[in-house]
Amino acid sequence: MVHAHDITVRLGRTEVLHRVDFDAAPGKVTAICGPNGSGKTTLLKALTGDLPHGGRITLNGHDLDGLAPWELAAIRGVLPQASALAFPFTVLEVVEIGLSRGRAGHDRRAALQALARVDLGHHAGRPYQSLSGGEQQRAQLARVLAQVGAAADEDGPRWLFLDEPVSALDIAHQLAVMQIARDFADDGGGVVTVMHDLNLTAMFADHVALLSGGHVLAAGPVSGVMSSETLSRAYGCTLRVGLAPPPGTPFILPHPASLAAE
Amino acid sequence: MVALTDPTLATPAPPDRLSRARRLHGLLALLLVVVALTSLTVGATGVQLWDVAGKLLRGDELSAMERVVLLDIRLPRLAMGLAVGAALAVSGAVMQGLFRNPLADPGIVGVSAGAGLGAILAIVLGGLLPPALAVLPGPYLVPVAAFLGGWVTTLLLYRVATRRGHTSVATMLLAGIALGALTGAVSGVLVYMADDAQLRDLTFWGLGSLAGASWTKLAVALPVIAVSLAGAVLLGRALNALALGEATAAHIGIPVQRMKRLSILCVAAATGAAVAVSGGIGFIGIVVPHLLRLASGPDHRALLINAALLGAALLLVADMISRVVVAPAELPIGIVTAVLGAPVFLWILLRQRGVVDL
Ligand SMILES: Nc1ncnc2c1ncn2[C@@H]1O[C@H](COP(=O)(O)OP(=O)(O)OP(=O)(O)O)[C@@H](O)[C@H]1O
Ligand SMILES: [Mg+2]
Numbered sequence: 001m002v003h004a005h006d007i008t009v010r011l012g013r014t015e016v017l018h019r020v021d022f023d024a025a026p027g028k029v030t031a032i033c034g035p036n037g038s039g040k041t042t043l044l045k046a047l048t049g050d051l052p053h054g055g056r057i058t059l060n061g062h063d064l065d066g067l068a069p070w071e072l073a074a075i076r077g078v079l080p081q082a083s084a085l086a087f088p089f090t091v092l093e094v095v096e097i098g099l100s101r102g103r104a105g106h107d108r109r110a111a112l113q114a115l116a117r118v119d120l121g122h123h124a125g126r127p128y129q130s131l132s133g134g135e136q137q138r139a140q141l142a143r144v145l146a147q148v149g150a151a152a153d154e155d156g157p158r159w160l161f162l163d164e165p166v167s168a169l170d171i172a173h174q175l176a177v178m179q180i181a182r183d184f185a186d187d188g189g190g191v192v193t194v195m196h197d198l199n200l201t202a203m204f205a206d207h208v209a210l211l212s213g214g215h216v217l218a219a220g221p222v223s224g225v226m227s228s229e230t231l232s233r234a235y236g237c238t239l240r241v242g243l244a245p246p247p248g249t250p251f252i253l254p255h256p257a258s259l260a261a262e
Numbered sequence: 263m264v265a266l267t268d269p270t271l272a273t274p275a276p277p278d279r280l281s282r283a284r285r286l287h288g289l290l291a292l293l294l295v296v297v298a299l300t301s302l303t304v305g306a307t308g309v310q311l312w313d314v315a316g317k318l319l320r321g322d323e324l325s326a327m328e329r330v331v332l333l334d335i336r337l338p339r340l341a342m343g344l345a346v347g348a349a350l351a352v353s354g355a356v357m358q359g360l361f362r363n364p365l366a367d368p369g370i371v372g373v374s375a376g377a378g379l380g381a382i383l384a385i386v387l388g389g390l391l392p393p394a395l396a397v398l399p400g401p402y403l404v405p406v407a408a409f410l411g412g413w414v415t416t417l418l419l420y421r422v423a424t425r426r427g428h429t430s431v432a433t434m435l436l437a438g439i440a441l442g443a444l445t446g447a448v449s450g451v452l453v454y455m456a457d458d459a460q461l462r463d464l465t466f467w468g469l470g471s472l473a474g475a476s477w478t479k480l481a482v483a484l485p486v487i488a489v490s491l492a493g494a495v496l497l498g499r500a501l502n503a504l505a506l507g508e509a510t511a512a513h514i515g516i517p518v519q520r521m522k523r524l525s526i527l528c529v530a531a532a533t534g535a536a537v538a539v540s541g542g543i544g545f546i547g548i549v550v551p552h553l554l555r556l557a558s559g560p561d562h563r564a565l566l567i568n569a570a571l572l573g574a575a576l577l578l579v580a581d582m583i584s585r586v587v588v589a590p591a592e593l594p595i596g597i598v599t600a601v602l603g604a605p606v607f608l609w610i611l612l613r614q615r616g617v618v619d620l
């Protein structure tokens with residue numbers, strides 16, 4: 001379980017999150033949605049222990065502040081919104097760096113497998129800096145997957161915290177990466193992911209927390225939160241939610257202001 | 263999951279650069295031994311290592327001259343060259359990892375200057391302390407002051423140049439210039455207060471030299487350098503992780519604040535000790551790690567050890583050059599390393615221009 005209660009975060013002099021509650025369960029994909037600047041990244045950083053915050057956060061029942069970095073690294077991996085690399089490491093080496101403290105130990109095979117999962121197996125030996133933006137994003141995801149290893153074991157579920165994992169990806173890789181998250185949850189792990197694409201969210205997530213201006217506007221199962229009314233209010237534009245044909249997943253259709261006025 | 267490319271397309275296993283870098287340990291160690299033996303034979307006097315070795319093998323007595331030259335001049339100088347070269351190269355590699363920038367180097371960003379300032383202050387003002395206040399005996403005062411100077415400068419530099427996990431190269435280099443200027447000014451003032459003997463010591467700081475090597479100095483510098491290098495070598499994994507940024511390093515499980523403090527401590531101690539015994543020898547810390555990254559990749563787990571070996575070898579070579587070019591006099595070694603190193607530094611700068619936003 002990720003359980004966050006009464007989370008307040010100040011950045012500089014502004015309070016960015018105001019007494020936010022957030023929960024995520026293993027076996028589920030929990031999406032954090034909301035407009036730019038609504039506090040999604042800030043909330044995720046609080047959940048991963050990167051930001052000082054008011055309130056209490058527990059991960060698998062442990063108080064977040066009480067866990068050492070290496071203990072945390074063994075139960076959760078984090079994909080940041082933007083990544084950088086200082087030296088000319090190869091793609092494979094970047095993934096192996098992630099293995100240095102996780103449970104998987106030094107296992108080249110694990111790193112190569114993780115790269116194959118994000119469809120980068122054939123680029124393993126290339127300098128990371130020579131990859132395209134989307135390829136870099138997938139390489140970072142491979143690093144996180146390799147670090148975390150299995151989705152769950154006798155010590156409990158493991159967690160992926162992903163900040164816009166598909167923002168730079170083409171549509172096929174968007175689906176592939178979301179499927180990785182889905183599989184991880186289906187195998188008993190927990191996934192918390194910041195999302196901008198509402199349709200992908202509706203397709204792959206179980207729960208959604210909808211942020212707006214540093215507050216939680218709505219939280220709960222996808223079907224409950226993703227209504228035309230709630231989404232339009234959160235994003236400040238007209239959004240229509242329909243049901244896609246066979247499986248009955250919601251799909252979200254934006255309406256330009258001109259159409260909405262009719 | 264959905265395989266987007268044909269998984270049957272066998273891809274060649276990527277080269278294992280870490281193993282290659284580890285194989286380099288042996289090669290560089292061999293190089294170091296060869297260079298070290300050669301350096302024992304080079305010098306102003308006619309004493310030859312082979313003669314001495316032959317005599318020792320035959321069980322003959324060494325002449326007094328041979329004894330003095332080998333045991334009291336060349337051996338301590340060799341040991342000092344080894345220690346200082348390793349200290350400078352490893353400090354450079356650690357600093358570059360810490361600042362996430364291949365241009366960071368204790369010499370260039372002013373840490374050596376800070377250490378030098380500490381040493382100068384100790385040399386000139388140390389004598390002024392009333393004996394009761396002189397808590398540290400002479401040989402320790404200078405290295406300790408150099409360490410403190412280096413430590414304060416590194417801390418200051420990190421504070422100034424790094425904001426929210428991002429290091430500004432421009433700030434770092436400019437801060438280095440400022441610190442260098444400050445050191446120059448203070449030593450300028452101190453020159454007026456210095457007596458003749460101190461003046462000679464001060465000149466030696468400016469240029470850098472191994473000529474003052476002695477067992478006494480080594481007794482102080484060697485342990486400090488050994489301990490800080492051992493500490494630095496432990497930082498390999500953490501520095502690799504830091505290449506991904508502080509936040510990601512923490513996510514991977516590195517206690518980032520602690521390892522940063524340890525890095526700064528190691529750099530300051532090693533640089534401080536090196537500067538205390540040999541003055542301002544530049545560029546080793548930037549040239550050596552850069553060449554090694556080109557040869558076998560940036561993995562710090564191997565890089566730090568290779569840097570120690572190659573740094574030591576390179577400094578010994580520079581020392582031999584400094585003893586030979588204007589023999590029987592000798593050039594300060596700092597001049598040799600600058601002539602060799604400055605072009606390499608410029609070359610790195612040019613290569614980096616496209617990558618780093620200065
Ligand atoms: N260091 C800071 N000081 C003050 N305000 C900040 C700081 N960093 C971020 N903010 C503000 O906090 C708010 C939330 O930022 P956050 O990065 O969490 O947004 P987000 O929901 O992830 O947005 P996006 O969709 O653009 O990624 C924004 O209004 C941002 O301007
Ligand atoms: Mg964000």
